[in-house]
Structure formats: structure tokens, C-alpha cells
Amino acid sequence: MERYTPPPQSKLGQIFDVLVLLVLTVGALYVPLWLGLAGSAQVHQTVDAPTWESLNQNAAMVEQWGKLGFADAEAAAPLITARFDYSFSIFALVAVIITVVGYYAMMLKLSEKEYRDVIAEKFGKE
Amino acid sequence: MSDTATNTPGIAGEAERAAAQNGGLLRVLGPAHIWALGVGIVLVGEYMGWNFAVGKGGAYAALIACWFAGILYSCVAMIDSEVTSTVAAAGGQYTQAKHIVGPLMAFNVGLYLVFAYTMLEAANAITVGFLVETVAGMTGHEGLDPQPFIVLAIMFLAWLNYRGVLATLTFSLVITAFAFSSILILFLATSPVFGDSPLRHAELMTDLPYGWLGVLAAMHFGLWYYLGIEGTCQAAEEVRSPARSLPFGTLAGIMTLLIAATLTWYVSVGLMPWEYLGQSGVPLFDAARMSGSTALTVLLGIGTLFATLASANGCINDASRAWFAMGRDHYLPSWFGAVHPVYRTPYRAIIFLVPIALIFALGAPLDQVITFSILSGLLEYTFMPLNVILFRRKWPLETIKRGYEHPFHPLPAITLLCLCGITFFAVFLGYGTQLVAMIAFYIVVSLWFHFWRYRFVRRAAQFTMPWPKPQGY
Structure with missing residues (x-):
């Protein structure tokens, strides 16, 4: 199999990628907090x-x-x-189950596609 | 060192060995350091955080959660010990995923590790600040601002990690041993075996306030008793004999924690009403105060401080190794894959993660930060059974020499998967929006990685283990 050569990434591109990850990370916690959706469902x-x-x-x-x-x-x-x-509503529970299972299913499927390329390039196709 | 590399199953090939000799991480750690790394990260869970399980389900629910979480983590330790004794490289589960499941899974696992540990580090720093504030209040200095202490704790430990792994983990070994001994002393001093006991279980224990649903809900924070024990394998490239030290350190660690968790529960619920205990910031310190002994109060105050520092110390160590490993593989900008020319530590990864820890430590509530950490850990534990099933299928036992083979496969994997499912439901009860926000985050970054970032990654170069071709490919 032909060896894949990745394109070079500029310093600016690298910085931008890190910033994207940083914004997504902080957003994952703080956006629900700002929207008032986070926190325990505790009542007094x-x-x-x-x-x-x-x-x-x-x-x-x-x-x-x-x-x-x-x-x-x-x-x-x-x-x-x-x-x-x-x-809780059954609808909310089903929605969460679909989200979690869908996440893993998507990840395993895309991972498998990438993994086959890795193995093919590393060991060659039989 | 080269002998270790040559004779140890799963150590990477020539290129990686050369890197280890010339510019890689130093192999200086023994089994005791691995025990200290694992227990050091986790022991803080006995000093704070586990008690939120009492709040979610009552005292008995927290005990049941403690034991079921113990089963979950025993499965984690067994599975992890087998795979890690074979895939001995920095990055731990990230490197396992890269070789066994695929690049996108590895990227996600790397992020689980970084966020589980960085959030745990932030939670530790918040606790340091809370402890300082509490002690200041007790000594007549009410209103002390805890934020400078939070910043100081994170900066000091980051500096220690920057300077070298041996000093860092030796420091952890000493303070972890002290913190564990403090729990034993508190148990012995309050136990009825040695005369009058302040414990009042008969009067303070109540029925389950939420019924059996509360027992399920308590599994959420039940994980906090042990969260992070799997971090032992992050030091795989810095251990002198990974195939022996990693399983030994990890399994000894989980046994230590099972004992500490049960003792902690027993003492705490015998001294405090469950409604208070379920919301306490520093439950073991409070338990010591309730014992009426000044010596115990001082001991557990220092124990809490040491446990939080040891945990934050281990978290910086582990998160930076995972970030470093992803940088080295170009999953993240390769700038992060650098090793310090003198101290041989992943110094850029260490420095980069400091402000992230500070953002969360200074700006978010403790239970939110803990939940963020637990969720990342939970996603990682859900990956582990899939990982070991694929590992055994792609490389059956006779194809690769393992340093340790876990028994009863696939029973531990199935048990772990079921317990993870229960814990997802437990998080859903009470913290559902955070669960959805977290999964949404991982879906977005997964798509970003697959459709954008992965183009900068070399394909075959990701596979560094000297293994035969996996079966079925």
C-alpha cells in the first residue's frame, strides 16, 4: 500500500487547532453553567x-x-x-441512551475505518 | 535500560527504544512508585467527594455504592493490568486504544484521561482552598480568600512535575503513606476496640431516604472512592520493569483503596448525620473534629492537605503524559511532544495544562468539577471492556506474551460494561444535563478529529508495538 504522507501544518494552524480544543473544553462545562442547565437537581x-x-x-x-x-x-x-x-421522563432517558450508544457506535465505526488503513500500511495487504 | 526494553513484553520497537535512550523519558521508577501514583491520585477520594454519594442515596446507599464501585474498579485493574503489561508506553490507555481499537478511539481516550485528571486536579486545588479557609475560620481568621492558595498549589506541583518524575513521585510516596496512615489511625482511635468510642451508628443511621433508586444514584459518586487508579499505567515508559511493576502496583493499589474506602465510610457515618455528611466539603477532617481529639483533628487536617496534594501531583503527571503522547503522535500539534533536555519531562504539556486546571479550579463549583472528572473516567471505563475483548480477539493469548493474564475472561469485561451502564443511569439521575453536554462535547471533537485533524497523522507510524498483524485484517 502506498505510504500516506501528511501535509505540513503551519505554526499558526497548530495554534488554531489548540485554541479550538480549548474553546470546546471550556465551553463543555461553562455553557451549561451560563445557561443555568448544569448543576445537581437538588431542591430545598x-x-x-x-x-x-x-x-x-x-x-x-x-x-x-x-x-x-x-x-x-x-x-x-x-x-x-x-x-x-x-x-424523570422516559423520553429524556431514551434520548440519553441513544446519545451515549450513538456516540460509541459512531466512534467505533470511524475508528475501524482509520485502523484498517493503519494496519494495511504497517503490515501490507494479504 | 536497554535490557529492560529488550526483554519486556510489549516495549516498542527500535525507533522508540532509541528515543527512550537518547531523548525520551527516564526509566527510574519501581513498584512502590506505581503504588504511590495510583493510590496517591485516588486516596483524596476518601478525604472528599465520596460523601456526595451519601447525599444522593443515604448512608447505606453509599456503602453499597462503595462495594459495587470496588467491583467495577477491580475489573478495571484486572483488565488494565493485562493490557498495560503488554502495551508499556507513555499515554497508558490512549496508547492501548491506538494499537487495539483505532485512532479516533485513541484520541477520545486521550482526552478522557486529560480531562478526568485535570478536573480531578482542579477539584483537589478547590479542596486545598476550602481546607485553608476552614482552618482559618477555626483559628479566628474568618473571611480568608482561598483563591491564592488554589493558584499556589497548582503552580507548585506543576513546577515539581517540570523538574523531574523521580522527585515528584517520591514526594507523592511519602505524603500518600502519611495520608493513608492517618485514615488507619482515625479508625483505630475511634474504634470501640480501644475503649470509649464516639461512634454512634445505631442512632445516626437511617433507612434509605430515596429507596433503592437512591442506591443506584449513589453509584455516581461511588466512583470517586477509586477514580484514577488506572493512572498507574501512565508511567509505563518511566518504570524500570513495566511487566512486573505495573500489575503489582495497580492491584496492590486497588486493595489498599478498598480497605481505606470501607474504613472511611464506617467512621464518617458513625459521627455525622447523613444530611450533613452528604454535603460536607472535607468529611474526614469533619469526622476528626467530631471525635473531640485535637491531635486527630490536626492529623486529619494534614492528611487532607497531603491527600489533595498527592492527588493533584499524580494528576499533573498523568494528564501531561497523555497530552505529550498525543502530541508525539501528531494527534495534537507536535510541539507538545517535546521532552525537556535536562529534566527529561514532558514540560510543554505540563505547562499548557496549568491554565486549564486554574480556569476550572477558580471558576466552577466542586460538584460540577467532580462530575466532569467522573464522566470522563466513566467514558474511559466503558472503553476498557471493548478494548480487552478486541485485544483478545485480534491477538489471542498464544500470539503475544503478556506480563499478566487476567482470569475469567470475558466475565470481568461484561461485569464492567454492566456496571458502567448503571453508573451512566446514576449520573443521569440528578446531573443529566451535564451528561448530555459532555457527550455532545466528545461527539463534536470526534468529528473535528476525524474530518480535520487526522490528516496530519502518519498512518503506519502510529503502530509502534512489536506485535504480529492482528487477526482478521
């Missing part, structure tokens, strides 16, 4: 005039909260009432 239940009893905390728990610096139930309430919302 509002409890009026919370007491240790209404927050379901027994005597030992109250003692430990005290040692942690939470003098009263009101101070600890935001932590105690924080809960994840695990409700």
Missing part, C-alpha cells in the same frame, strides 16, 4: 419555624449537629431539607 423544601422534631432529628443527631456548629434547627434546616429530585 421550605419549612416554617423548623424544630428538630419536625426535621426528624433524634437526640443523638441534634447533639452531633451542635458539635458541627449548628446551634439550632433553623440553621441546619437548609441542609436537612435538601433533596434530589429523581423524577
